[in-house]
Amino acid sequence: MFIVSKSLIGLNSKKTTRNKTSTIKAPKGAFFMRSMERSMAIIRCPKCAKSISDKHKQCPHCESNIAELNDEQVLQLQREQRIKKKQMFLNHSFLALILFLGGFFCLYFLQPQEETLQWYAYTAAIGVGCIWYIINRIILVTLKKKK
Numbered sequence: 682m683f684i685v686s687k688s689l690i691g692l693n694s695k696k697t698t699r700n701k702t703s704t705i706k707a708p709k710g711a712f713f714m715r716s717m718e719r720s721m722a723i724i725r726c727p728k729c730a731k732s733i734s735d736k737h738k739q740c741p742h743c744e745s746n747i748a749e750l751n752d753e754q755v756l757q758l759q760r761e762q763r764i765k766k767k768q769m770f771l772n773h774s775f776l777a778l779i780l781f782l783g784g785f786f787c788l789y790f791l792q793p794q795e796e797t798l799q800w801y802a803y804t805a806a807i808g809v810g811c812i813w814y815i816i817n818r819i820i821l822v823t824l825k826k827k828k
């Protein structure tokens with residue numbers, strides 16, 4: 682009876698310690714990131730996303746009071762920034778797609794003679810549109826991974 686209760690206590694204490702470490706882990710990582718940023722002394726303004734020194738109480742670019750913002754407000758602003766950025770790249774990739782398709786359809790339906798100004802323009806539109814689209818897609822994928 683005594684042994685059983687001892688083992689039970691042992692199990693319980695193991696469980697609790699495991700729970701403790703798992704709950705502590707996440708904030709530890711966040712703290713590490715913060716201390717890294719602090720040692721580098723360069724942070725990003727939560728409002729305009731420009732790099733500034735963490736010694737600034739006010740952002741020199743957009744003049745927002747960083748010191749007055751709490752963690753939740755900072756997170757919210759960062760989230761808004763990420764959405765804005767994503768939207769911008771989505772718009773860009775859409776424009777690139779239009780450029781690509783426009784050039785392609787013009788070349789296909791108007792069939793300008795090769796090496797004329799029109800032909801160069803349509804071919805360039807296809808090339809630029811294609812590259813622009815791919816670059817934007819890659820950026821969007823990396824933005825998603827960062828999350």
Ligand SMILES: [Zn+2]
Nearest residue numbers: 726729740743
């Ligand atoms: Zn700013």
